[in-house]
Each structure stands twice: as C-alpha cells, then as structure tokens.
C-alpha cells in the first residue's frame with residue numbers, strides 16, 4: 001500500500017530497487033571466492049611445501065588461476081556498483097557520503113593491494129623461490145578481509161547509522177570511529193566472514209565431490225576435496241551460533257526487520273515460531289508450520305519473553321506485507337540451509353575423527369556436491385533478509401529509499417537495467433564456459449604431458465613470448 | 469586540507485586517464501587493426517601486453533569515485549544527478565569491454581571471434597569518450613550531458629588514448645621482439661600525435677567560446693604551465709617516434725597526457741564545478757578528511773613498494789625471453 005504510493009510519486013523507484021538488487025546479488029556471488037579462495041590456495045600451497053607434495057602445489061596453482069579470473073569479473077561488477085550509488089541514489093550519497101562512504105574508502109585501497117598482490121602471486125609461480133612466493137601470497141587474505149570489512153562497515157552503517165551530527169539536514173560533523181564501527185558491524189562482520197569462508201570451502205569441495213561421484217578418486221581429488229571441505233565443516237556449526245546472535249541483536253536494533261523475519265503481527269509473549277508460511281494484510285498466517293512459543297523461547301529463553309510485532313511500528317515505517325513475506329521466506333531458507341550444512345559438517349568431522357579419512361558413503365558425496373550451491377543460496381537469502389527487511393529505509397530510521405532515489409526518468413533506469421541484465425547474462429555465460437574449458441584442459445593434461453596451468457586464461461601472467 | 473583531498477582525487481583521475489588511457493588506446497588500435505587475418509599480429513600483441521594490467525587500472529577509477537563521494541559528497545550528488553546518461557553509457561562500455569576481452573579468448577568460431585573483437589574495440593571507444601565528456605560537461609559549468617564542451621573533451625580523450633596506446637605498444641613490440649610491429653605502431657603513434665594536436669587545438673577554441681572563464685587561466689594562469697607541457701611534449705614524442713629515437717618516449721607520453729588533465733583541473737580550481745561549487749563548499753566534514761588522508765598515506769607506503777615488485781617481476785620475466 002505504502003509502496004504503491006511511492007511508486008506514484010517516485011517513478012524511478014521500482015526499477016532502481018530492482019537494478020540495485022540485481023547487480024548486488026550478482027556481485028556477491030563472486031565475493032566468497034574472491035575473498036576466501038586465496039586463503040584456501042595458500043593453505044594448499046603450505047601443505048604442498050611442508051609435505052613436499054607436488055600434487056598439492058599443482059592444485060594450489062590451478063586454484064590461483066580461478067582466483068584471477070574471478071577477481072577480474074568481481075572488479076568489473078564492483079565498478080558498476082560504485083557508479084550505481086551515484087546514478088540511482090544521488091541524494092543519499094550527497095547527504096551521507098562523508099559517513100557512509102568511509103568504509104568504501106578503505107575498501108578501495110584494500111582492493112588495490114589485492115589486485116597488485118594477486119598479480120605478484122600469479123607471476124611468482126616458479127619465478128620466485130617457493131618460500132618467498134608463499135610469503136607474498138600471505139598479503140592476500142588480510143587485504144581481502146580489509147576490503148570485506150570496508151563494505152560491511154558501510155552496510156552496517158545503513159542498518160544502524162551512527163556518528164553523524166546533522167544541522168538543518170546537512171551532515172556537519174562525523175565521528176569517524178562511531179560511523180565505521182556501528183552496532184550492526186559487530187554481528188554482520190563475523191557472520192559474513194564465516195559465511196564466505198564456508199561458502200568458498202563448500203563450493204570448491206563440491207567440484208571435487210562431483211569428480212568423486214564420477215569415479216575419479218585418486219590422491220589429487222581426495223586432497224582437493226578434503227582440505228576445503230574440512231575448513232567449511234569446522235565453520236558451519238559456528239555459523240549457527242553467530243547467526244543466532246545476529247537475529248537476537250535485531251530485536252533491539254531493528255524490531256521491524258525482526259518482526260518481518262518471523263512474520264509476527266502484534267507484539268506479544270508466547271510467540272510461535274512460524275516455519276514457512278505467509279502473512280496477509282490482516283495479520284493472519286497461512287500455510288507453514290507453527291511451533292508454539294518457540295520464537296519467544298529463542299529470543300528470551302522463556303515462553304514469557306515479549307517479541308516485537310510488525311504493528312509496533314507505524315505502517316509507513318515498516319516493510320510492506322509483500323516485503324515481510326520475502327524477508328521471512330528468505331530467512332527461513334537461510335536457516336534451513338545452514339542447518340543442513342551443519343549436519344553434513346558434523347558427519348564429515350565425525351568420520352574424520354574416528355577413521356582419519358573422509359566419509360565414503362555415496363550419499364555424503366551427493367550432498368557435498370550440492371553444498372556449494374546451497375551455500376550460495378544461503379548467502380543470497382541472507383542478504384535479502386538484511387536488505388528487504390530494512391525497508392522502507394535506505395538508512396534505517398533516518399532516510400527513506402523514496403527520498404534517496406534519483407530524479408532521472410523511470411524509462412532511463414528501465415533501459416539501463418535491461419542492458420545490464422543482458423550483459424550480465426553474457427558475462428555469466430563466458431565466465432562459466434571459461435572455467436569449464438580450463439577444467440577440461442587440466443583434466444586432459446593430467447592424462448598427457450603437463451603445461452603451465454595459466455595457458456588459455458585471459459587474465460594473469462603471460463608466457464615469456466607471444467605467438468600470433 | 470580540502471585542497472589536499474582534491475589533489476588526491478585529481479591524482480586518481482590522472483592515473484586512470486594515463487594508465488587506463490594506454491589500455492583503451494590499445495583497444496582502439498585493436499578496432500582499427502582490420503579484418504581477422506590482416507590484424508592478427510597486431511591483435512596478438514595488444515592482447516598480450518594488456519592482459520596482466522587492466523584490472524589494476526580499473527582500481528584507479530573506483531578509487532576516484534569513492535574519493536569523490538566520501539570527500540566531496542555534494543559534488544558527487546550534483547554531478548550524478550545531472551550527468552547520469554554519460555556515466556551509464558561509459559559503464560556499459562566498460563563492462564562490455566571486460567566481458568568481450570575475456571570472450572575472445574574462448575570464442576572458437578571465426579565469426580564469433582570477429583564479433584568479440586568488434587565489440588571489444590567499439591567499447592574501447594565508448595568508455596573514454598563518455599568519461600571525458602562528463603569532465604567536459606563539468607568544465608563548462610553547466611552540467612549538460614550533451615554539449616559542445618562535452619563532445620570536445622570526449623574527442624580529445626579518444627585522440628589522447630590512441631596516442632598513449634600506440635606509444636606503449638611500440639615499447640611492448642620491442643620488448644617481445646616483434647620487429648615489424650615496432651614500425652607499425654610507430655607510424656600509428658605519429659598519426660595519433662598529429663590527431664591529438666588537431667583535436668586539442670579545436671577543443672581549446674571551443675573552450676574559448678563556451679567557457680571563457682576556464683580559457684583564461686588555461687592560457688594565462690594556473691593551468692598554463694601544464695597546458696604548455698602538453699603542447700610541447702606531444703609534438704616532441706611524435707617527432708621522436710617518427711625519427712625512430714626510441715628513448716624516453718613513454719615517460720613523455722604519460723607526462724603529456726597527464727598534464728592535459730592537470731591543465732583542466734588547475735584552470736578551474738578552486739571550483740569543482742565552475743561557477744557553482746567550490747572545493748570548500750563541497751568538502752566532507754573535517755574528521756572524514758583526516759581519515760581519507762591517513763588511509764591514503766598508510767596505503768601508499770605499502771602500495772609503492774608492492775607496485776615496484778610487480779614491475780620488477782614483469783620486467784625480469786621479459787628479460788628472460790629468448791627474443792630480446
């Protein structure tokens with residue numbers, strides 16, 4: 001209802017929101033591997049050096065090629081994003097750039113470092129002494145972390161803004177530390193950090209789980225599966241705890257978001273936990289499973305705990321019914337996938353601990369093959385929870401999305417959106433084709449004589465001569 | 469201090485114009501290299517010399533944008549609220565370019581390959597043109613997306629990128645021992661230098677008519693030293709390459725193109741948008757400025773040596789090449 005009102009007053013709002021969501025959702029698919037794959041690669045290289053295992057080194061070098069391609073696509077889609085803030089939300093940046101932008105000012109430099117050191121790392125294979133090479137590589141994880149910190153600081157500021165002094169609608173003073181380290185950063189950063197390492201681990205491992213299912217079960221496959229999967233498996237149970245902390249913090253920080261996640265209509269005690277299900281405009285719940293009092297128990301450890309409902313916030317300051325339902329389903333999906341992932345992790349760790357080897361059940365590998373996709377979906381739904389649950393605010397409680405949107409005509413934004421969708425589809429196609437080609441070539445080479453893994457990759461070091 | 473932030477922003481823009489310009493220029497020569505068979509050699513070299521660096525260049529652009537919105541939020545809002553069509557077009561170019569640069573490595577059918585080459589080349593025209601056009605629209609003080617000034621700046625950027633692209637490709641051709649291509653790109657660099665002189669003069673005349681307040685300091689004020697450097701160095705580089713004196717030409721190319729950007733910026737200082745918005749009016753609160761400078765200083769200390777290592781490795785691998 002309220003959103004219908006805005007749509008009439010701000011014609012570019014709908015396409016702008018769709019465009020922002022689309023480009024962010026695409027970019028974030030590249031982030032887990034972008035930030036976390038260097039660590040996995042270095043771990044594998046370290047194992048290779050420590051145990052003098054050429055197979056581990058080969059795996060590490062191949063992963064580093066994937067890293068380079070990934071980074072290049074991330075750089076392009078990320079550049080688009082930074083321009084989009086200006087094209088779509090000029091008024092938010094004009095007003096709050098001095099505070100919101102701080103995180104990105106750090107992020108941009110961090111990626112600079114990352115870009116340079118990825119270059120050095122790729123060039124360095126067999127050109128630097130192995131120990132030196134590893135040492136240079138060790139710059140990559142902190143650089144990636146610093147970048148993620150910057151982005152998350154900006155996003156957290158949008159969720160729990162702090163550190164700005166306003167005078168007549170203009171920001172006259174910024175407390176830099178307060179604006180960077182907002183309350184939401186405390187949970188968003190750690191939850192996100194674990195999410196990307198988990199995702200990278202599951203995604204990389206899932207490639208080799210598929211190989212295992214197809215019958216390739218030599219030392220190479222085992223190693224390339226076990227290392228990333230173990231990393232993910234250690235993190236998955238921790239993520240449940242951290243996610244629970246995030247949810248609990250939202251009760252105080254963003255009650256309207258929390259109410260949308262749990263589709264709670266009125267503030268009450270003995271609140272049930274609704275799994276699946278939809279809420280309608282009268283506050284009635286349809287479908288889904290309702291577990292009595294569970295939500296109250298989870299939030300306050302007692303059935304008497306009072307949980308905020310949507311109606312505790314004015315109708316024009318909380319998510320609409322559609323937005324609440326999206327937030328709720330996204331949240332449930334994330335939690336569901338997180339739980340399945342944790343169960344799989346426990347299975348793996350249990351067998352590893354008892355038998356000193358990964359499980360050998362075919363079902364384990366079937367699930368592991370799906371774990372990569374599952375982790376990506378968990379990341380996406382997590383962001384949908386965060387972003388849609390924040391509506392109608394672009395800066396929570398301070399600035400509405402409708403007040404930030406561009407004054408450009410809607411037709412312009414629709415056109416740009418269409419162009420971006422088409423181009424992103426092309427990029428996705430090229431990206432996947434490229435990775436499949438590389439993997440097919442590497443497989444052929446394992447059967448025949450080896451060449452340098454970088455051959456055929458468009459980015460990264462060149463051979464020392466070129467041939468037309 | 470606000471001036472220092474503005475200067476940092478200018479450095480990022482200049483770095484993108486010079487380093488990124490070399491890249492876009494290479495793309496332009498790729499477009500002009502002719503059909504698949506005729507252009508094969510040139511294309512292979514362009515590909516070869518561009519691949520390792522272009523994503524680092526992209527970071528300069530991101531840095532400029534982020535510095536702009538954090539350091540000068542009001543400038544960011546004003547410029548984007550008016551010039552969004554230019555930025556959208558530049559972006560489409562940028563992303564098409566990235567995508568098709570990758571695609572031409574995986575395209576197998578000759579037709580697809582040819583299309584990839586074309587899209588890559590055309591988008592190499594689009595991006596610098598529209599980015600520079602936005603600077604022209606700002607310089608005019610009127611923030612009109614499509615005006616004489618924006619078109620003049622756009623055209624200058626095309627000539628300048630073609631010029632720096634060709635000049636650096638001469639170097640790469642030598643590095644990789646592709647003797648015929650040295651002459652090939654030398655001729656093109658000379659032509660581009662002439663084009664840059666012609667288009668640059670035309671642009672200067674346009675500025676004289678359209679933005680007299682910018683014209684004066686450019687020829688008799690803060691912008692003049694830089695304008696002079698450009699006017700002297702461009703013919704000098706052209707001459708060096710024409711005579712085949714292959715020394716210093718790359719450094720001088722960067723200096724020529726870089727001072728052009730400086731000439732514009734200094735001529736319109738202390739305005740960010742002439743007549744509308746000064747540095748002092750648009751700058752973010754004090755503590756934000758401090759953070760920006762601290763971060764920049766710390767990182768420069770790290771990035772400087774890191775760039776050195778990358779450059780060293782790059783050169784060393786070239787020295788090992790059997791051809792040279």
Ligand code: HDD
Pocket residue numbers: 159184187188189191192193194195196198199239240242243244246247248250257334335336337338339341375378379380381382383384385386387
């Ligand atoms: C592998 C990915 C993954 C997994 C398994 C989970 N999450 Fe998550 N979640 C994310 C990945 C993620 C994320 C993509 O990283 C988000 C988006 C924003 C953020 O900070 O993290 C997120 C956001 C997010 C938020 C919103 C935070 C905010 O708006 O500030 C909550 C409340 C939770 N999560 C809760 C959970 C719970 C209770 C989980 C499991 C039981 C869970 N998450 C598993």
Ligand code: HEM
Pocket residue numbers: 017018020021024025026027028089151152154155156158323380383384387388390391393394401
């Ligand atoms: C990376 C993963 C992210 C995803 C998938 C994501 C997803 C979304 C979605 C779905 C929306 C649309 C909400 C709606 O219109 O109902 C949105 C809006 C937005 N997001 Fe995010 N988001 C992400 C991260 C971020 C980050 C890190 C920032 C900034 C630091 C950010 C800034 C914004 C802004 C400015 C909007 C537009 C205003 C709004 O609709 O609230 N997002 N995002």
Ligand code: HEM
Pocket residue numbers: 024027028030031033034035070071072073074075076077078079080081082104111112115144147148151152523526527530
């Ligand atoms: C969830 C939040 C995000 C994280 C953790 C993140 C992380 C990353 C990473 C790791 C890269 C490097 C490419 C790669 O390794 O794949 C990257 C590139 C980039 N991201 Fe994001 N990103 C996020 C969201 C955003 C948003 C909302 C913006 C909008 C400004 C953005 C802007 C950029 C830019 C400009 C680049 C290119 C930097 C370069 O050229 O190296 N990112 N991002």
